[in-house]
Amino acid sequence: MDPALIRERELFKKRALSTPAVEKRSAPAESSSSKKKKSKPDKEGAAASKQDSTNGSFNLKALSGSSGYKFGVLAKIVNYMKTRHQRGDTHHLTLDEILDETKLLDIGMKQKQWLMSEALANNPKIEVRDGKYAFKPKYNLKDKKALLRLLDKHDQLGLGGVLLDDVEEGLPNAAKAIKALGDQIIFVTRPDKKKILFYNDKHCQFIVDEEFQKLWRSIPVDSMDEEKIEEYLKKQGISSMQETGPKKMAPVQKRKKPGSQKGRRFKTHNHHMAGVLEDYSDGVPAKK
Structure with missing residues (x-):
């Protein structure tokens, strides 16, 4: 080989080793940017949900079509009827008036029918009178x-x-x-x-004499059960009140039916001698 070519090749190798090489990766950069773009709407949705929760109200439309939506509406109505009752507004309201005051005007006919026929009619905290509704407390007190x-x-x-x-x-x-x-x-x-x-x-409220208090406190009853207390009272000639407390019923023992043993079955043996053996239970048979 020509020595000039060899020299040029060696110089090329030195230059190649001295210059650093940088690789460009375009695909991962695109994926990271797309992730950032996707994460933005998620953050916005979370922020919106946080705002709804901080306002103290929940979005019933987001639950529409599910059982959570129906029972959310029912809970809001019952809580509102309770608050207005505590304010002194005890008169009955129609369903439309309730929906108007609770700002639930966007519910459908199916939900209205469910509220009238099942939810409000069967609720223990709601009283229904002539198609109108009011809160039903445990104790209805006026003043x-x-x-x-x-x-x-x-x-x-x-x-x-x-x-x-x-x-x-x-x-x-x-x-x-x-x-x-x-x-x-x-x-x-x-x-x-x-x-x-x-x-x-x-x-x-009356004043008890101190001497009687001392006598009362001088009798220790911490380690005594009811039977010992009753025995002590009898010795002192004092009869205890037996019929005031709940009576202990003795456990009732079930009697066995006399005819229950008739159906018992016993094992029979000597099946192979069925045609040979004779029955002598009624006496000795006469000879033929």
Whole structure:
């Protein structure tokens, strides 16, 4: 080979090694840009849903055609009827008036028919009268006097107290009425933090003598059950009240039917001797 050509080849190799090469990748760049474009509308949709939730309202149209849409409409109507009852608006409304006041005018005829025939008619918190609807609380109380009568009746019948939630549900302006009654009501908080209202019967408030209190507290009954307490009272000549508490019923034992053993089946043996053996249960047969 010509030495000049060899020299030129070596020079070409040196120049090629000294210059860096950069590859262009166009496809991944396009995919990343498309991902960015796709992510924008998702972010916008999430922002829109956040705005709806912060406003305290949900889009019923987004749930149209599903059971969630129907029950969302029902929940909104029941909550509205409860709020207006607590405001003192206890008169009945037609379905069109309810839909107008709750701004649910875009629902279809199927949903209206479902509300009239099933949802509102069978709801325990809705009262239907002459095709009109109103809220139906557990205790329908008009004023503070009605609340006091209810608590007094519960106290006399031994039914205990009434939940504050039930009172607030059925008594318009309940907080104002309860405040006006003052010490005529006693509040007791349950372990689940729910408050119960009791009637404060002032006729039952009397002063007990200190000597009687000392005698009462001197008798320990922590480690004694009901039977031991009853036995102690009998020794002291005091009869306990037996018929006031719930009676314990003894378990009823089922009797076996006498004819149940008739149907029992026993195993029979000696089937192969059926034509040979004779039956002597009625005595010895006469000789032929």
